Amino acid sequence: MNWPAIHRNTAGSSVRQLVSLLSLLCCIGVFAQTQPANQPVVLKLTLHDTIQPVTAGYLSRGLAEASRRHASAVLVSLGTPGGLLDSTRLMVQTIENSPIPVIFYVSPSGSRAASAGFFLLESADVAAMAPGTNAGAAHPIIEGGEKIDPALKEKIENDAEAFLRSYASRRNRNLDAAIDAVRNSKSYSDDEALKLNLIDLTAPDDATLLNTLDNRTIHRFNGATETLHLRDATIVTFAPSLRERLLGRLTNPDLAVLLLVLGGLLIYLEFNVPGTIVPGSLGTLLVLLGLFGLNLLPVRHTAVALLFAAFILIVLEAKFASHGALGLAGVISLVFGLATLVDAPIPELRVHTAVALAAGLGFGIITLCLAWIAVRARRSKILTGPQAMVGATAIIRSPLSLAGHDSGQVEIRGELWQARLLNPTPNDLPVGSEVRVSSVDGLTLLVEPSPSFPSARPSGKVD
Structure with missing residues (x-):
């Protein structure tokens, strides 16, 4: 029996089996990687705040991220009392220029898209509302609530109406009902908005909304048509950055x-x-x-x-x-x-x-x-330095008198200071007598006898 030949055949068979196993594992890995890539991805943004520059920046950044990821759509959960018209115009412009379809969804139940939020809802490629929500009341409010000239008020209303008409007609919305929300502050429930063709559909949650939109053809703002493929889409939440959260609080x-x-x-x-x-x-x-x-x-x-x-x-x-x-x-x-x-x-x-x-x-x-x-x-009175001693009582430690001894030393606050009589007296001021500090001249205290000194008292004699 030829043992080396048998050994070579057995080794060759093992190598082939190992190569086959590795190939199978590679195929499984490639399949696992390519399978999720075929599944649609929807980027979700949340706008539950007032409309102002921070929210405008967040929406713009989210749409740019969706374009970078080649997402199938952008889903914006909307709930707002309104906000600034300048920021609203910027956000509508961003939505109109987005290469990715934008779905605005007023949710969850109990939310509203009032004032500026109604403008945003009507500008979306797909407008949807959850049950129990409302939208409208988009009459432009004069900042600060001031009374203005009727002509200027009409001018502002006409401008807001023209802004809404500029894109609502391209979205095939009901212009009369939309203008009524601007002119007369009309607000609509989800059922009313659907019947009046202000929105495209209602849905109870995100998954139901996306599955309902699967294979639906929409008209983009530039006139092109696009068919949505959103069945069992993966929803990726796009949260505001730390900077946007901080600025949102500061606003x-x-x-x-x-x-x-x-x-x-x-x-x-x-x-x-x-x-x-x-x-x-x-x-x-x-x-x-x-x-x-x-x-x-x-x-x-x-x-x-x-x-x-x-x-x-x-x-x-x-x-x-x-x-x-x-x-x-x-x-x-x-x-x-x-x-x-x-x-x-x-x-x-x-x-x-x-x-x-x-x-x-x-x-x-x-x-x-x-x-x-x-x-x-x-x-208040100075409490430090030589000036703080003015008015205080000092004790004479060397005699003070008129006859050549008007300068001596006094003790005050445990310190010896050079002193001089402010008004010389006819009698000597003995050691141990009390004097009062009247002022300070450099490092010399100007003193005068204390009222208790005999010569400082009235004599009581009448001339």
Whole structure:
């Protein structure tokens, strides 16, 4: 028997089996990798906030990320009371230019797409609502709620209506119902919006919505048609960045005002107690954060003037005795300035009255107290240095008299000082007598006899 030949055949068979096994594993790996790639991916964004520059930046970044990932669609969960029209225009422009289909979905139940949110809903490639939601009430509100000239009011309404018409007709929406939401603040439930062709469908959740949209042909803003393939799509959540979350908090006008007021108090404390460093540094940081947040919001210049006037009046109250008139005027100016500081179209983007009252009264009272303490400290008697001994009692340690001995030494506070009589007396002032310090001349104390010294008392004789 030829053992080497048998051994070679057995070894060759083992090698072939090993190669076959490796090939099978590679095929399985490639199949596992290619299978998920064929599954549609939908990037989900959440806009449950007021519409302002931060949300506009978040939407723009999300659409760019969806394009980079070659996502099948972008799903935006919407729930907002409204916001700034300038930010809304920017977001609508971003949606219109997106290469990826954008689906706006008012969810979950109980949410709303009011004011600016209605404009965004109508601009989407697909508009959907969950049961129990509503949309509309998109009448443009004059920032700050002021009464304006009727002609200007009509001009603003016409501009908002034209903005909505510019894209709603391309989305095959019901123009009459959409314009009614702008002109007459009409609001619609999910069933009403579906019947009036303001939205494309209703769905209870994300998965049902995407499966319902599978194989549906939509018309893009540029006129092209596209068929959606969203059956069993993988939903990838795209969360706001840390910077966007921080800026989102800072755009809360109540928080921005509180940061501004607290920072101002800490800086004022630093001026009154110089050298502490920590209050001044922390106060500067808080003021900068507050100003940064307010910079993202529409601010009234008249309110800023009121804040400066309030600070000046409060400082003047500490300097002059006005019996509280200047301080009261300063506090009132501060409260009105804070209450009207943010000039926004919806209450959620304005400073609430309770916050303005609490911050204004608190800042005014604390600042008045600090200013009063500082002025009182400046006017109080000096407690250190030679000047602090003026008016104090000293004990003579070497005689003081008129006849060549008017200069001597006195003991005061356990220290020996050179002393000289301010008004020489006819009699010697013996050692151990008490004198009172009247003033200081360099390092010499100018003293005069104490009222208990005999020559300092009235003699009682009548000429």
